[in-house]
Amino acid sequence: MKPVAAPLDRSARTGFSTNSLDRMSEKRDDEALIEQFKHDPAARCVIIAGDLPILCRSAENLSALHAMANAAQFGTIHEVAFLGIDAAGPVFAVQLDGQVADTQQGRDDISVIDLRTIAVQGLVEAEAVGILGQAKSLMYWHQRHRFCSNCGAPTRVAAAGWRRECDHCKGLHFPRTDPVAIMLAVDGNRCLLGRQARFPQNMYSALAGFIEPGETVEDAGRREIREEAGIGVGRVAYLATQPWPFPASLMIGCLAQSLSSELDVDRTELEDARWFTIDECRMILSNTHPQQILCPPTMAIAHHLIRAWAIEGVNP
Amino acid sequence: MKPVAAPLDRSARTGFSTNSLDRMSEKRDDEALIEQFKHDPAARCVIIAGDLPILCRSAENLSALHAMANAAQFGTIHEVAFLGIDAAGPVFAVQLDGQVADTQQGRDDISVIDLRTIAVQGLVEAEAVGILGQAKSLMYWHQRHRFCSNCGAPTRVAAAGWRRECDHCKGLHFPRTDPVAIMLAVDGNRCLLGRQARFPQNMYSALAGFIEPGETVEDAGRREIREEAGIGVGRVAYLATQPWPFPASLMIGCLAQSLSSELDVDRTELEDARWFTIDECRMILSNTHPQQILCPPTMAIAHHLIRAWAIEGVNP
Numbered sequence: 001m002k003p004v005a006a007p008l009d010r011s012a013r014t015g016f017s018t019n020s021l022d023r024m025s026e027k028r029d030d031e032a033l034i035e036q037f038k039h040d041p042a043a044r045c046v047i048i049a050g051d052l053p054i055l056c057r058s059a060e061n062l063s064a065l066h067a068m069a070n071a072a073q074f075g076t077i078h079e080v081a082f083l084g085i086d087a088a089g090p091v092f093a094v095q096l097d098g099q100v101a102d103t104q105q106g107r108d109d110i111s112v113i114d115l116r117t118i119a120v121q122g123l124v125e126a127e128a129v130g131i132l133g134q135a136k137s138l139m140y141w142h143q144r145h146r147f148c149s150n151c152g153a154p155t156r157v158a159a160a161g162w163r164r165e166c167d168h169c170k171g172l173h174f175p176r177t178d179p180v181a182i183m184l185a186v187d188g189n190r191c192l193l194g195r196q197a198r199f200p201q202n203m204y205s206a207l208a209g210f211i212e213p214g215e216t217v218e219d220a221g222r223r224e225i226r227e228e229a230g231i232g233v234g235r236v237a238y239l240a241t242q243p244w245p246f247p248a249s250l251m252i253g254c255l256a257q258s259l260s261s262e263l264d265v266d267r268t269e270l271e272d273a274r275w276f277t278i279d280e281c282r283m284i285l286s287n288t289h290p291q292q293i294l295c296p297p298t299m300a301i302a303h304h305l306i307r308a309w310a311i312e313g314v315n316p
Numbered sequence: 317m318k319p320v321a322a323p324l325d326r327s328a329r330t331g332f333s334t335n336s337l338d339r340m341s342e343k344r345d346d347e348a349l350i351e352q353f354k355h356d357p358a359a360r361c362v363i364i365a366g367d368l369p370i371l372c373r374s375a376e377n378l379s380a381l382h383a384m385a386n387a388a389q390f391g392t393i394h395e396v397a398f399l400g401i402d403a404a405g406p407v408f409a410v411q412l413d414g415q416v417a418d419t420q421q422g423r424d425d426i427s428v429i430d431l432r433t434i435a436v437q438g439l440v441e442a443e444a445v446g447i448l449g450q451a452k453s454l455m456y457w458h459q460r461h462r463f464c465s466n467c468g469a470p471t472r473v474a475a476a477g478w479r480r481e482c483d484h485c486k487g488l489h490f491p492r493t494d495p496v497a498i499m500l501a502v503d504g505n506r507c508l509l510g511r512q513a514r515f516p517q518n519m520y521s522a523l524a525g526f527i528e529p530g531e532t533v534e535d536a537g538r539r540e541i542r543e544e545a546g547i548g549v550g551r552v553a554y555l556a557t558q559p560w561p562f563p564a565s566l567m568i569g570c571l572a573q574s575l576s577s578e579l580d581v582d583r584t585e586l587e588d589a590r591w592f593t594i595d596e597c598r599m600i601l602s603n604t605h606p607q608q609i610l611c612p613p614t615m616a617i618a619h620h621l622i623r624a625w626a627i628e629g630v631n632p
Contacts, residue, residue, distance in 0.1 A: 009552065011532035019530055026543055026582060134530025141529070147468035149461040154468065175529050179495040179566050213457070213491050213564055214335055214450025216327035217557040227342055236325065238554035241533040248529055250495050266342060
């Protein structure tokens with residue numbers, strides 16, 4: 001049975017969230033089946049060189065999916081993982097060395113482009129953006145987990161790329177996803193946006209931080225806003241989640257009711273944080289703010305938090 | 317400023333979620349301050365031996381917090397982490413060897429009890445249960461990350477116990493929290509509960525699974541219910557989150573609208589899964605089900621999912 005399309009989800013409106021592959025997670029330990037999938041003439045793959053996707057380029061368009069049999073032509077394959085199947089057959093992720101991105105850059109049948117640009121510019125269809133995100137996070141985990149964190153011995157890949165095993169201490173290691181609370185604090189007709197020094201010029205976004213051991217989503221967001229902006233937060237309302245493959249986060253987006261308005265900005269974390277009125281937010285969303293203030297693009301959950309509050313009337 | 321109490325959160329009704337320590341995360345790299353906190357006469361700690369908390373026992377009650385100066389009497393300290401401060405002073409987590417739990421078991425001034433029992437039976441106040449959960453997840457991570465997953469070299473602790481650093485490859489490693497989608501699928505006046513073979517006899521719960529790279533919460537829950545019970549799911553409504561320190565998960569609880577009713581149970585994952593009527597769920601919650609069917613205790617988010625739907629009328 002195929003996964004159910006879910007237009008009702010706000011989560012499904014964010015970048016990297018559209019992915020209808022049937023992951024067949026219960027079949028990952030069936031080595032014979034996975035081998036059969038690999039050699040299926042219909043098998044396709046997304047290819048990551050270092051942390052850059054390699055796209056197929058034709059006169060008409062760019063595509064994320066290569067024939068599986070073509071992957072080896074680009075260089076030595078470091079890792080292969082089974083991502084799932086769709087109506088056309090199995091799909092794998094293939095990790096190549098980062099140098100491949102340089103050596104293959106000149107070819108006219110491929111494009112090597114960072115995933116953020118692919119997603120922001122919509123260079124491939126939404127479905128493929130989701131698959132690339134899945135592949136990038138998984139492959140990043142493999143690259144950073146070649147050794148056992150428990151005993152230091154080398155690990156080997158298992159479960160079609162969804163587990164690493166240590167033969168020395170028998171430790172099992174699974175892909176890592178870091179939950180992040182991203183929260184738009186609202187104070188009447190104003191909301192709180194901040195910017196980090198590394199952001200593009202004039203860009204402001206909702207505040208965000210990793211959820212720590214022992215925290216609920218709500219409390220993690222409260223802590224973040226208190227620590228970074230000195231603002232207390234009361235009620236919190238969940239809006240959506242977004243898989244965020246930079247490198248492997250799960251953004252959990254909420255609107256939050258502020259309990260104070262006097263800002264005390266932590267300048268080591270944020271270059272600036274300010275209250276923006278609902279009218280300003282509408283101008284920001286339509287790219288007409290008089291000071292050219294920008295917010296993240298539609299592929300980012302922060303955009304949807306601001307839009308839900310400023311345009312759709314959602315409140316915490 | 318202290319964190320804001322949040323009675324409006326459903327998350328705050330779950331076990332391990334109550335924790336008003338100010339984590340002062342921005343101060344963790346201030347080694348002089350952390351040292352000063354450690355030697356503060358008001359400093360207290362929770363103590364974990366292996367994976368078992370050591371509680372203080374008096375004639376009147378059990379307490380999770382020990383005077384910091386007393387921690388070393390129990391045995392060699394493997395790890396110390398700064399958890400935060402409250403009105404009474406700083407609080408640390410102290411990791412001892414698992415053998416300490418055996419050698420100290422006979423003392424009449426302490427009790428060595430597993431955290432699940434502490435939480436289910438409410439052996440210490442809710443606030444202390446939250447602090448113990450924070451400590452247990454963090455200390456589990458340290459125990460499993462003494463080596464660098466990137467290069468295999470030993471790592472050393474930094475940032476007051478919130479980072480491990482590799483001197484060889486310069487890798488930085490942060491505590492891990494695994495997001496889990498836990499979802500109660502609803503079909504009119506029935507909901508779907510399942511049981512794993514390891515559950516206590518007659519206990520059924522909502523279905524749950526780890527959220528994978530590239531998935532939204534909603535899609536992860538849909539996949540889980542499809543893979544384990546053969547049921548399609550449409551609309552999904554967030555209810556609450558719960559930090560779950562067995563060993564280090566973030567449970568994200570939702571109600572889900574089922575799109576089919578014919579069960580196809582994956583017997584390798586589940587011993588059984590069934591539809592229960594709303595009347596049956598009310599009997600389960602009040603411990604009066606004619607077949608003695610049980611659900612998880614009030615400290616578990618699964619309990620709150622069932623209660624929200626069967627008693628409070630919340631629907632996906």
